[in-house]
Amino acid sequence: xxxxxxxxxxxxxxxxxxxxxxxxxxxxxxxxxxxxxxxxxxxxxxxxxxxxxxxxxxxxxxxxxxxxxxxxxxxxxxxxxxxxxxxxxxxxxxxxxxxxxxxxxxxxxxxxxxxxxxxxxxxxxxxxxxxxxxxxxxxxxxxxxxxxxxxxxxxxxxxxxxxxxxxxxxxxxxxxxxxxxxxxxxxxxxxxxxxxxxxxxxxxxxxxxxxxxxxxxxxxxxxxxxxxxxxxxxxxxxxxxxxxxxxxxxxxxxxxxxxxxxxxxxxxxxxxxxxxxxxxxxxxxxxxxxxxxxxxxxxxxxxxxxxxxxxxxxxxxxxxxxxxxxxxxxxxxxxxxxxxxxxxxxxxxxxxxxxxxxxxxxxxxxxxxxxxxxxxxxxxxxxxxxxxxxxxxxxxxxxxxxxxxxxxxxxxxxxxxxxxxxxx
Amino acid sequence: xxxxxxxxxxxxxxxxxxxxxxxxxxxxxxxxxxxxxxxxxxxxxxxxxxxxxxxxxxxxxxxxxxxxxxxxxxxxxxxxxxxxxxxxxxxxxxxxxxxxxxxxxxxxxxxxxxxxxxxxxxxxxxxxxxxxxxxxxxxxxxxxxxxxxxxxxxxxxxxxxxxxxxxxxxxxxxxxxxxxxxxxxxxxxxxxxxxxxxxxxxxxxxxxxxxxxxxxxxxxxxxxxxxxxxxxxxxxxxxxxxxxxxxxxxxxxxxxxxxxxxxxxxxxxxxxxxxxxxxxxxxxxxxxxxxxxxxxxxxxxxxxxxxxxxxxxxxxxxxxxxxxxxxxxxxxxxxxxxxxxxxxxxxxxxxxxxxxxxxxxxxxxxxxxxxxxxxxxxxxxxxxxxxxxxxxxxxxxxxxxxxxxxxxxxxxxxxxxxxxxxxxxxxxxxxxxxxxxxxxxxxxxxxxxxxxxxxxxxxxxxxxxxxxxxxxxxxxxxxxxxxxxxxxxxxxxxxxxxxxxxx
Numbered sequence: 001x002x003x004x005x006x007x008x009x010x011x012x013x014x015x016x017x018x019x020x021x022x023x024x025x026x027x028x029x030x031x032x033x034x035x036x037x038x039x040x041x042x043x044x045x046x047x048x049x050x051x052x053x054x055x056x057x058x059x060x061x062x063x064x065x066x067x068x069x070x071x072x073x074x075x076x077x078x079x080x081x082x083x084x085x086x087x088x089x090x091x092x093x094x095x096x097x098x099x100x101x102x103x104x105x106x107x108x109x110x111x112x113x114x115x116x117x118x119x120x121x122x123x124x125x126x127x128x129x130x131x132x133x134x135x136x137x138x139x140x141x142x143x144x145x146x147x148x149x150x151x152x153x154x155x156x157x158x159x160x161x162x163x164x165x166x167x168x169x170x171x172x173x174x175x176x177x178x179x180x181x182x183x184x185x186x187x188x189x190x191x192x193x194x195x196x197x198x199x200x201x202x203x204x205x206x207x208x209x210x211x212x213x214x215x216x217x218x219x220x221x222x223x224x225x226x227x228x229x230x231x232x233x234x235x236x237x238x239x240x241x242x243x244x245x246x247x248x249x250x251x252x253x254x255x256x257x258x259x260x261x262x263x264x265x266x267x268x269x270x271x272x273x274x275x276x277x278x279x280x281x282x283x284x285x286x287x288x289x290x291x292x293x294x295x296x297x298x299x300x301x302x303x304x305x306x307x308x309x310x311x312x313x314x315x316x317x318x319x320x321x322x323x324x325x326x327x328x329x330x331x332x333x334x335x336x337x338x339x340x341x342x343x344x345x346x347x348x349x350x351x352x353x354x355x356x357x358x359x360x361x362x363x364x365x366x367x368x369x370x371x372x373x374x375x376x377x378x379x380x381x382x383x384x385x386x387x388x389x390x391x392x393x394x395x396x397x398x399x400x401x402x403x404x405x406x407x408x409x410x411x412x413x414x415x416x417x418x419x420x421x422x423x424x
Numbered sequence: 425x426x427x428x429x430x431x432x433x434x435x436x437x438x439x440x441x442x443x444x445x446x447x448x449x450x451x452x453x454x455x456x457x458x459x460x461x462x463x464x465x466x467x468x469x470x471x472x473x474x475x476x477x478x479x480x481x482x483x484x485x486x487x488x489x490x491x492x493x494x495x496x497x498x499x500x501x502x503x504x505x506x507x508x509x510x511x512x513x514x515x516x517x518x519x520x521x522x523x524x525x526x527x528x529x530x531x532x533x534x535x536x537x538x539x540x541x542x543x544x545x546x547x548x549x550x551x552x553x554x555x556x557x558x559x560x561x562x563x564x565x566x567x568x569x570x571x572x573x574x575x576x577x578x579x580x581x582x583x584x585x586x587x588x589x590x591x592x593x594x595x596x597x598x599x600x601x602x603x604x605x606x607x608x609x610x611x612x613x614x615x616x617x618x619x620x621x622x623x624x625x626x627x628x629x630x631x632x633x634x635x636x637x638x639x640x641x642x643x644x645x646x647x648x649x650x651x652x653x654x655x656x657x658x659x660x661x662x663x664x665x666x667x668x669x670x671x672x673x674x675x676x677x678x679x680x681x682x683x684x685x686x687x688x689x690x691x692x693x694x695x696x697x698x699x700x701x702x703x704x705x706x707x708x709x710x711x712x713x714x715x716x717x718x719x720x721x722x723x724x725x726x727x728x729x730x731x732x733x734x735x736x737x738x739x740x741x742x743x744x745x746x747x748x749x750x751x752x753x754x755x756x757x758x759x760x761x762x763x764x765x766x767x768x769x770x771x772x773x774x775x776x777x778x779x780x781x782x783x784x785x786x787x788x789x790x791x792x793x794x795x796x797x798x799x800x801x802x803x804x805x806x807x808x809x810x811x812x813x814x815x816x817x818x819x820x821x822x823x824x825x826x827x828x829x830x831x832x833x834x835x836x837x838x839x840x841x842x843x844x845x846x847x848x849x850x851x852x853x854x855x856x857x858x859x860x861x862x863x864x865x866x867x868x869x870x871x872x873x874x875x876x877x878x879x880x881x882x883x884x885x886x887x888x889x890x891x892x893x894x895x896x897x898x899x900x901x902x903x904x905x906x907x908x909x910x911x912x913x914x915x916x917x918x919x920x921x922x923x924x925x926x927x
Contacts, residue, residue, distance in 0.1 A: 001521070001543065002449045007476060014479040015499040021591075022496030061494060062896035064597050064862045064881075064889060068567055071887030076851040078754060079745025080822040080838055085492045086834040089824075116501050147727035337693055 004130035005383060012416065021161060023118070030128050031054045031117070054118050126278045148240035148332075160232035169231035178222050185222075187213045243336040245367075246284040247276060248320050251302065252341035254291040254311035261374045265340040266303060267409055268372060272338060272350075273299075275415070292346075296323065312346050314353040314384060321361045335366040343373045343381025351386035361389055370414045371398045429722060435719075436726045440534040445469060448538045455718050456546040460711065461791060463550040465522040465564060469541065472527045473778070477513050478502050484694070487517040488571050490578040492594055498840075516540040520552040522564040526621070526922070535732040538725075543714040554799045555703070557696040567693055574686045581679050584791050593680050596900035597666065597687035602861045604666030604691040611721055661865040661880065665901065666691070670864050674875055675906050684904065686763015700864060702803045708803065713737065713761070739867030743819065762815045763806070767793055781812055781844070804856040811851060813844045823850045828886060862889055864911070876905035881922075883915045894924050902926040 023030070033054045083089075148196035156169055166393050196208045249269050253262065264359045276283040287302035288294055290308030320337065324358070328335055345351050363381060365367065373384055426832055431451065434444045449467065456462035462754045472480065482498035483489045507509035515536055520524040524599035526544045528537060552558050582590045597604070662668045666688040697704075714731055719725050725733075738874050744750040747860040767785060770778045771793050774786035797810060816839045823836040823846065837843030837850070853859060863882040879901075881889060894911065902909045 001446075002453070002469055004445050004449070004469045006442075006471045008471055008473050012473070012475050014476070014480055015495065017491055018493065018496035019499055020496065021493035022500060025493045058894075059493075059497065060896065061595075061598060061891045062900070063602055063895050064897050066860070066887040067890040070828060071883070072828055072885045073887075074823055074850045074853070075826070076754070076821050076823050076854055077746040078743055078819045078821055079747065079751075080743070080820040081747075083822055083835045083838055084629070085835060085838055085840070085843060089835070090832050091826075091830075099690040116504055117508075118500055119504065120726075150685065318426070331851060334867060373703055375607070389478055 149237040151235045152238050152255040154236040155234050157234040164232040166231050166233050185219050244282045248286045248337040250288045250339040255308050256344040257366050293317040315358040333398050337369040340372040340423045342375045343383040345383050351382040355386040369396045374401050435494030442919045448541045452542045455715050462550040465524040467545040468523040468525045470527050490575045516544045518544040518548045535729050543708045543712035551704050551707050593683050599897045599900040601691040604694045605687045612881050625664045655872050656868050663865045669904050692893045699802050702756040702760045703806050707755045707798050709761040710764040768813050804852045808852040811848045877909045879911040881913040
């Protein structure tokens with residue numbers, strides 16, 4: 001009789017590992033398609049989106065094949081409704097002639113296409129997206145100002161509290177002691193008995209017999225446990241480097257920022273937000289919008305509000321400084337800042353003030369700051385010039401973005417993985 | 425309630441259960457055996473979800489296989505097509521193994537389940553078990569175990585030698601899979617004792633036929649001298665490229681040889697399937713048609729079932745005409761089924777035309793003849809032998825010639841007295857392997873010098889190789905062989921038309 005097996009409950013995903021191998025093969029193509037995806041609308045709804053479809057060209061699987069445009073071929077086709085032998089039918093322009101007809105039955109897998117789409121789950125997509133990126137200088141090495149400690153095992157110690165008693169080690173010590181003492185006593189006993197045999201003098205004999213009896217009693221009463229046997233687990237304190245981070249997002253929403261500029265800055269911050277929430281568990285985000293005034297807002301308002309006004313940048317930096325002092329102690333937090341503006345400030349004093357605040361108050365306390373200028377002109381704005389003096393690739397980066405397709409390369413440039421840098 | 429009534433209720437209810445499947449298997453098996461003399465392997469029927477069916481597609485039905493990105497790619501394509509609705513999943517998939525494993529979709533209706541059990545577990549199964557091509561070239565008992573071995577071996581190699589290298593070897597072997605099959609059995613090496621006996625027999629024969637008279641024949645002076653040692657290597661051209669590489673690559677490590685051998689064996693396993701598609705599907709359809717009708721006759725099925733069956737059966741057999749927007753080639757189910765039904769018709773009621781074209785069939789026992797056809801032919805020989813004028817007329821077959829030099833297609837033959845023979849020949853050629861796998865053989869190797877391998881492509885019908893693909897495949901051979909490789913395309917006069925080489 002035949003066997004019937006219900007495989008439906010089997011763990012699924014027989015093809016998962018093969019699919020992964022295939023994705024690895026076309027990694028290059030996926031990465032090339034990234035900028036296209038970002039420029040598209042999909043990135044905007046960052047919270048929970050569906051899967052992403054990426055068009056790829058299949059990988060060639062070569063083999064020896066006939067060139068379809070060469071040679072003489074005869075094909076048999078069904079359904080003749082008008083032809084007789086010898087009829088001629090003009091060939092279509094430019095094509096190499098039809099295929100031959102071993103048709104497909106209903107249980108043939110789909111035909112190979114040269115171009116098709118790979119559907120990546122959100123997770124996989126973000127993984128490729130942010131593969132080589134990280135927040136720079138994240139792990140501070142702490143000598144002085146570590147506030148967090150964690151406890152860690154560190155061997156054994158001879159005296160501690162009873163709850164930390166390590167029974168096994170204590171027993172080992174006790175066993176060793178007992179064996180050693182027993183050995184010594186037994187040797188002493190056998191020596192004494194040998195001496196007794198040889199001894200003639202009765203007084204000496206009595207003394208020896210007493211000693212033998214005493215030694216025997218000692219052998220029988222070796223203590224099982226003594227205080228010096230006991231061993232306790234030892235712990236030590238180890239400083240925890242702080243890996244919690246906070247990112248200050250400063251976005252200029254003044255009137256001088258047109259729709260295009262605002263769009264680019266929004267996309268940039270969306271990307272940043274996705275990056276941080278995917279890669280790091282504990283990242284806090286502080287959103288600051290400014291036109292003439294600076295205001296801390298929540299995420300909803302940051303991305304969606306429609307306020308506008310003139311441009312003054314210095315208040316936003318002042319606000320950031322205040323928040324830093326109030327809430328984010330720089331010894332516990334890694335502080336990052338990302339500012340986007342079109343650089344068109346109200347006055348040169350404003351620019352000078354910005355430079356001063358950044359240089360004196362902000363840069364010393366933070367790990368990394370990035371300034372993005374979004375404008376069309378290649379002429380540098382006053383803010384750009386003001387910041388230029390402070391530029392330093394590892395602490396403060398400045399970039400220009402003009403078009404949407406530049407967002408991704410700039411982002412990559414800002415956050416690419418760097419060699420580990422120790423801060424002593 | 426008798427068993428029959430119980431079974432009928434089960435078969436005719438919309439939902440199926442294990443009992444339904446067991447009953448279907450029992451009845452189809454009995455009818456297949458008693459009424460149609462089908463000898464089959466034991467069946468293993470597996471119920472799968474659609475995702476598992478997609479897995480099965482990419483692994484070509486094998487329950488386990490070595491890991492490779494090509495299966496991932498097929499999976500992604502099929503999954504994409506299926507989820508976009510461009511492709512439907514088939515109702516079942518069956519493989520050539522003993523026990524014969526068939527995958528059935530969980531959301532088939534009862535009627536479909538009974539149908540596919542008749543189709544796959546009796547029809548395809550009998551074909552795999554009895555057709556000479558499958559019996560000779562595949563080992564149904566051992567394929568599953570072999571694939572388990574292959575998978576473990578390749579995983580171990582990946583661990584030891586790294587993913588990239590193993591992948592490179594596999595990629596190169598895949599490129600040569602079509603040229604890694606034996607098409608004839610190589611003679612076994614004789615054992616020492618057998619060799620001795622053979623020599624003894626030859627010398628006996630010589631002694632017995634010795635005649636002094638031959639010594640009086642004058643010496644003509646042009647005796648054939650056999651070339652000594654430095655003859656051609658290989659002595660005769662070898663068409664199984666993977667086999668040659670496996671046995672003779674000068675500097676290939678043992679584990680790579682084993683991988684080449686694995687791919688070669690897998691290619692050999694699949695070799696008959698490509699060349700018997702029409703017969704296999706035709707025979708299975710023919711079988712399920714007769715079994716279901718017999719079940720209806722015996723009272724196991726009702727009209728509702730038969731309506732659903734006929735709808736499915738006719739959809740499967742639908743053959744769009746050449747100018748229909750749905751045309752995608754000749755439907756093997758249609759072609760095979762029509763021919764088998766025609767064999768039956770000619771046996772039972774031959775007319776004058778049949779007696780002229782198929783005298784060996786007219787009036788014989790149809791079951792015997794169908795079995796004979798199923799067991800002893802493959803697609804090209806089957807069509808050559810059994811395609812009758814009636815089927816050609818019914819299907820409206822006609823032959824189109826696409827000549828390179830001409831600007832028009834020329835209709836070479838249609839379904840008239842002149843054309844039947846030629847259509848039969850041309851259709852048979854269409855299904856012959858040489859039509860789509862180029863004839864490439866290893867001609868010789870410059871042993872001990874450059875170790876360069878020379879391959880010859882014998883052009884048929886003036887067809888040249890696709891240049892880019894040939895160069896990529898040649899690189900694959902170069903990688904495996906380890907030394908330079910050259911390929912010459914010769915036309916039928918022996919003149920080289922194309923040349924490809926690597927260094």
